[in-house]
Amino acid sequence: MVSTPLDIQSFWTVDRCGSRFTRAYFNTLVLENLLALTFASIMGIIVGIIPGIGPMVGMVILLPFSYSLKPDIALSMLLGVFCGGYFGGGIPAVLLRTPGVPSSMVTSLDGYPLTRKGEAQLGLSAAIVGSFSGGIISVFMLMLMAPALARVAASFSSPEYFMVAIFGLTVVIMDNRKKLAQGLLLTALGLWFSTVGIDPGTLVPRFDFRTVQMQNGLNVAPMCLGFFGIGQSLLLLERKILRGETLYLTRHTLDFSKILVAFKFKLTLMKSGIIGTLLGLIPGTGSIAGSFFAYTEAKRSSKNPKEFGGGTPEGCLASEAGNNAVPAGAMIPLLTLGIPGEALSALLLGIFVANGIYPGPLLLVKEPVLIYTIYFSMLLINIVAFALLALFLRPFATIVRLPSSILGISVMVISLLGIYSMNLQVFEIGVAIFMGVFGYIMLRLEWPLVPWVLGFVLGPIIEERMRESLSMSDGNPAIFITRPITLGFVLASLLVVVIPLILDRRKKLRAAMFA
DSSP, X not given: OOXXXXXXXXXXXXXXXXXXXXHHHHHHTSHHHHHHHHHHHHHHHHHHHSTTTHHHHHHHHHHHXXXXXXXXXXXXXXXXXXXHHHHHHHHHHHHHSOOSSGGGGTTHHHHHHHHHTTXXXXXXXXXXXXXXXXXXXHHHXXXXXXXXXXXXXXXXXXXXXXXXXXXXXXXXXXXXXXXXXXXXXHHHHHHHHHTOEEOTXXXXXXXXXXXXXXXXXXXXXXXXXXXXXXXXXXXXXXXXXXXXXXXXXXXXXXXXXXXXXXXXXXXXXXXXXXXXXXXXXXXXXXXXXXXXXXXXXXXXXXXXGGGTTTOOHHHHHHHHHHHHTHXXXXXXXXXXXXXXXXXXXXXXXXXXXXXXXXXXXXXXXXXXXXXXXXXXXXXXXXXXXXXXXXHSHHHHHGGGGSOHHHHHHHHHHHHHHHHHHHHOOHHHXXXXXXXXXXXXXXXXXXXXXXXXXXXXXXXXXHHHHXXXXXXXXXXXXXXXXXXXXXXXXXXXHXXXXXXXXXXXXXXXHHHHHHO
């Protein structure tokens, strides 16, 4: 039964059994949840600080262990790595001009010059304050925007969900249009892998190679953990991480007087957090776009734009606020439409589905306590990550100098142990190793990885919704262009394809004219 606008509005009301708000508050503060999000925040900061690891690897390492936890605790744990990774990514960007995560490369434009001037504490304070402020602002925007979008999505049925998924895939593919053929191929591979197992509609085995194990389909955990975790570990064993660089840190903690200086740029913090959240709403844009656009806007509106690029704390905090606001922004389409906008939120979707919870407009009505718990946990994660970096800055920063061989082997061992602990199946270890080799090859070739993940995660949704849509129309595909909302997504998908190609063509012509 489709929810009415009144149902979505009731998300904000207090029911007879007690306040949903209060129950979620206490769920957030239970010892298990606090331990999970604190541990995950520490792990997120660590994997964010180490160049070449990042929050994706941290999340896939913890993914097998999360299946044994309650949904709210499992989501808190993965969100801790998600958000903590962006906190940590700015540390090596400021100290070594080597971003821990790709989105922090903009932070290095002003962070490293500050370090060279002897103002490493100011650069780090600005980066950490920016991450904290962007995270907090984006969570409050999530709380305000999710019910409104869910109210609109309450009128969606299978054709609309199908077109939303197609639109998301289109945006991601075109975002990687510099390697369009590779993006299309990996998307197709992801969709193909998602069809392995028993067809839910006809109960016919598909691509199971007459093996019992593959009749249940390919589990998200070993597939993604192998593709990212083991693949990245093999790359770490081959390449060297920066060591021998001097860390310009004389204190174990942040200088709190510098933190106060960073908080003076209130307007920049607010604008950057909003920009990052809004860009997080758009599938495929990611934190790099959030960081870049927030930095560009801060420079445009600054009283001293010429200082940008030469060492200004405003540039550091704008970049970090923009990229750390993206996780909460990406949660909005995930919670209200059930569509992940990037690979990291696709893993969160796997946790929902594994626990029999299906994101969409009805989620806010059926699971209001869970939704509020997610909100409170994200707020707490940002506070915990900020406090950890403020108090233990130097120990975290020195992690970047660990030998890459130790890091790579550690990640592989933990990954394989986690996979085996899930179902005690050697077969899934084999799947993880196979996908690890595949992921390593893709990383070496520098092919885009996100299209594969979204294709694999969205494949079942696309297949199910397409089947239901064609059943509604007696097999007539015109249903996707005769309904106003689906037609809107069809046109939007076409524009997403055509406009970038036209702009790219114009750039080539201009470059040829001035060559």
